[in-house]
Amino acid sequence: MDSTPGPHTASDAIPSLAVRQAQIEHARNMAEQADRHAVTLESILAILRADRLDDRAARTLAIDVAASALVGIRMETDERRDTRLEPVVGAFARLRNDLRPLVRHGDLDVQFVEPPMTGRALPGEVAHAARAIVRSAVLAFVDAGEARRVRIQWDCDGLNLLISVRDDGRGELTAHDDSLRPISERVIALDGDVRVSSTAGWGSTLDIRLPLDPPAMPDLLPDSMPVSARERDVLRLLVTGARNRSIAEQLDISENTVKFHVSNLLRKAGAVSRAELILLAKRDEQ
Template identity: 40%
Template sequence: MAAPLSETLERFSEILADVVAHRAVAMLTGDCARSPLMSHGAVEATSSEMASLARLVDVGRPWYGEAVVGGTARPVLAVASAPSGSAGALLAVLPEDGVAPTRAEQEVAQQLWDLATLHVVDLLTEAVPVHMAENWAAASARSKAVAELTDAHATTLTTLLVTLRSKSLDDAAARRTAIEVAVSALIELRSALDQDRATSEETAGEAFARLADTLGLLTRYSDVALDLTGPEAAQRSLPADVANAARATVRDAVVIMLEQGGVSRIRVTWNVEDTRLRVSVRDNGAGTLAADALPVLRLSDRLRALNGALEFDSPPDWGTTVTASLPLTPPEVPDANPLSSLNPREIDVLEQLSQGRRNRQIAAHLHISEHTVKFHVANILSKLEVTSRGEAAAVARAAGLPARVSLVRLPGDTRPGQHAI
């Protein structure tokens, strides 16, 4: 229970060895965005393997059977725990060959894991918010990438369905075309990362041409006529984020219109203004698409991340029009964490300062000199743009620092009544 987070699994394995002899252990936790998967021992598990194993295990009930871990099907003891305030944690134990744990040993492993999970949750709760900013940013980037890949995948599947359902193609031609669509999608997917790394902007003409290729595949063998009007300022440079968002918005709007049926013509227009890119998608359908439909709300959410806006109009019998407006300058994102300008040692000093410690006490706790503490305090006041220690402490508390007040009384601390919060 005294182990830091990075050593928890290793120490747990040492103790568990007295109960269940094993070759390796792995854990998957939903409470840590930065390192949800950890392995220790001769075999390393993957996230997908642990996720598959999690579907077989109930919280509080040990499971023993064969599962794929480390790329090979093998006997596995799995236990899951989800204490209050936790997203849950799964432990996979790979017993020594030929050694199956008894039911009693499985129960002990479950109880030990319940204790370890409580310890992990406690450690994560105490994490200083400023230290988690990098994790949140990484999670946000992953979420954005997953959403974009999901949209591209949906477009490819829709194109395949349109091709295979086409009445103008015989079976052999439909199969050849479907293969062509799938190969093109795979090539685009594999080259997407290189394209993103190679450029941070592209011309409006290039961006629209890429969109036209995608829409051409999407409607190639459908009964829908596509009317494309590209930007007049074709050589105007667009930020990559804006170009990608515009293409994705048009692509998804076209998919939505195709799915509602009764559409024979779709018109797409791009117009590059001085400060904004405006794109419009209009069909000649029945105009029955609701503004609060989930696919429409997803379009709006994507644009909002870039300070863009979505206009939606769907009058009955007059078709649907979707208009997106995207600023060509990146949105100014204020730093939401006032402590991000501080280095780790200044964070340590501020944490002590916010608990009312004096310089001598801070120096004793951090094992540094009082002169060094004064130097750090001066830097903290300057970076936070405050004039007193009290104001700095108020900023720290507003940002969630400290996560928990210490129960340990430092030398010279005679103030009564301190307690955990």
């Protein structure tokens, strides 16, 4: 009996694509959770170490911080599914709230420079990533134990969220520092960039740019094929392995509408399955 594997079919490619997407999302979620938990633990330690608090007050505050963290964990799933826009001022306020216990009871003086009220609203993914990036930077400064003051500033130029995080440490931080690797990976994943500048004895500055719009995607079907702008949006998400519910959430339409657009795409492309449609799209992209 011939045991040689047969040729891969179109349907074989879909699970691997979906698995890769799930793995990337899982790693991102785990990194964000780790940052949040680290901030909570650092805050609790700062409370317990505070000389100005007696045992009873420290215990009460530590319980409050832990309880708030538990509530945040329960809301985590819903927050990640939220694809709505966030006003830049509101997103910045949530960051301040994340860091409040650490700022209030720790030795690190964190200064917040408010973004302009007129700044463009942030896509949910950008807002979540920006908060995670700043939390990671602050934790890196805390772990180094050198900085006594950190300045956090957000701005928006209409196309990008501009983040600046500056400390007053020894000024030895470089772009190749291991503590910055999670930040660089997250920024690159959003098609942004990060610059690190340090001055010995004066501190280091992280300047980060996060685009507010996804990078332009090439057309996935020939121009001669009569497809609507919305159908192209659906196809763009379809080739990433997104399922109907995810596509509906990202485009703010119903699942039935997604099914309708997929059906039209199948008919127009002459494909008999979603897998064949994706392969046709990828072939025309090359």
